[in-house]
Amino acid sequence: MSELIKEEGPQKGAGQQKVSRRNLLADLAKATVGLAAGVAVLSASAGQVEAESSTPQLAPSPAPLAKQIPQDQLILRMQRELYKALQKPAEQRQWAMVIDQRKCVGCSSCTVACKAENKLPPGVVYRPVIEEEYGTFPNVSRRFLPRPCMHCTNPPCIKVCPVAATYKQKDGIVVIDYDKCIGCRYCISACPYGARTFDWGEYYTEGTPELEKYELEPAFEYGEKRARVKHNSPINNTRKCHFCLHRLNEGMLPMCVTTCIGRATYFGDKSDPESLVSELIGSSRVMRLKEELGTEPNLYYLV
């Protein structure tokens, strides 16, 4: 059934994967509690009320991490690992993403979720899904390549920025300071993955009888409230994937990870040898894009 479980350990039998009705119910109950807690956190932080009292819920789960986790619970594991990583100082964690191309069905829901989460305008996309076709008829196959920012260890974009507006955080995320960026687009040219797009200041409902109000609603990228109105950053700035930094800081996984229908996208702390991403990076199926350029991406693909 799953590549992951096979890799994780031969010591456990196939029977382990069968989930009894009781366990399922228990899991469901746990999930419901988790969801409720999540909603509570969200509403608390949104309302700016009782922020202090809600923080204990962000604390790591005291339960030890089970080595063997069924596929449908990988998201819980990533969630717990995220909490664990957030307890460490930023320089001791290294965020990384792994995308399993055999699981990706090319639904583009990550692209859409990302657009919605970050309220991306026309022409700005952080995570397109590239469709690759192999072979000639009748022997053909397709593969999908979601392409977020690679968050390179050695990023060519950062080297060229004339005002140091784009830089690498201690936790490995390549970010842009919208207020510093002068919009010269040097970094866009310099990125070997085409992972940076420019905000041209366009709107979807431009040219229609009314510019819809929701297009002017602020996005909360980098935890900053920025209304997208004329001439204000991020308009006329370069924009890029930031691993949903604003969500990470609140203890949530990146939107594309949460939304992936086939659980093909994994996220976690690469510097933690026990994390899911660390396990996956050890796979022989692992691949990175354009290794020959020496950019050392922190985005891994399983082919």
Add this chain to the structure above:
Amino acid sequence: MQKRLYYILLLILTGVGFWALGVRFMDGMSVTHLTSYFSWGLWVVFYIFFIGLSAGSFLLSTMIYVFRMHALERVGRLSLLSALFSLIAGLMFVLIDLGHPERFWHTLVYRNMSSVLEWEIHFYLLYILLVLGELWLVMRDDLSAMATNDTGIRGTLGKILSLGYRTAPTQEGQAKQAHTVERWVKILGIIGIPMALGVHGGTGSIFAVQIAKPYWNSSIVPIIFIVSALVSGSALVTFLYSFFGEKDAEKPNVLASLSNLLIMFIGIDLILVFAEFLIGLYSGIPQDMQSLKAVVAGQYGPIFWIGQIGLAALLPIVLISLSHKNGSDLMKGLAGLSTVIGIIAVRINLILPAYVSPQIPSLEKAYVDSRLVYSYFPSSIEILTSIGIIALVVLLFSVAWELLPVVSNSGHQTSGRRTESYEINTKGPTHTA
């Protein structure tokens, strides 16, 4: 009458350009046809074109003030002046290309030592000071004369620009002043050579350091930038001097020397371009190959063959060799003009073809949007702003030419010594002009 018409035309074009600039600043970058995958276009083309013209003109002036090519003394000030105005044009183009032009000062405050562009902006500013300083030194005697002898606007201009300097009344004092000028111009020129090479070689490096674009990522690119800068600089000075320089006994000699230099630079440039294309096509790295094919036989083919090879190389060579036979100054001027226009094609082909192919195959089909495509043609606002800026700079240059002592020499030579012992001295009529 002709002159009035010329100024009216320039004023109209400048006006249209200002309107277009207004639209650009009101509406932001959405007025361009640039895309996120084709992120630099016409404005960057003109930016490197004018920086090239500036560096080329300046290097030409160092041949006079540093290497003592007396044959070219006539055009020394002209080349410095065109270096100054070309640089202003180049900086204006890079300014309007910024998404947030109001933040240009960030480049001087927030530092990133590893950015070529960061270094270049500092180079440009130091270089503009250097050119201004040198220009003032070589013109200060004439400015002083203007301040004392002329009335009206020229007199006022002389008073302001001479910064209080006056030519000494005595012969002895004048000789001393001339000596100071000669020394300082030489010092500034010597500092200026690496600086001008840095200005344009560095501009080339902005592109050459990008591993994402195999078409640029080659160490020959900055060299091509410098050589083509020399081509464009000497072509511009040839054109200006031939068409608008005062006609006298010296002129044919000066033009002959200039056009010989031009031919030499064109020759070197052709060799380098040939090497770049031959190696690139032989190696056949896919992304590089697509760019090279687009230039040699694709959508940029006409610009390459007509502009880069025709106007910037073959036509000037033919015109100059014909002019050697019949001694026509006009033909040399035309050769210069044709080269300057051809260099625009060179600049287009240095920038745009790098963007024709996706960084990852099929990326253009992954998310369909008009701002996520690998094709580009400048928008009308981009074209009009470019015409406007060029018209404005030509206008300013023409006014400076009218008011300042650019070509006319007061007989007070900046380079005092004139002996026949210099190797590259072509003072004598070396050509049957």
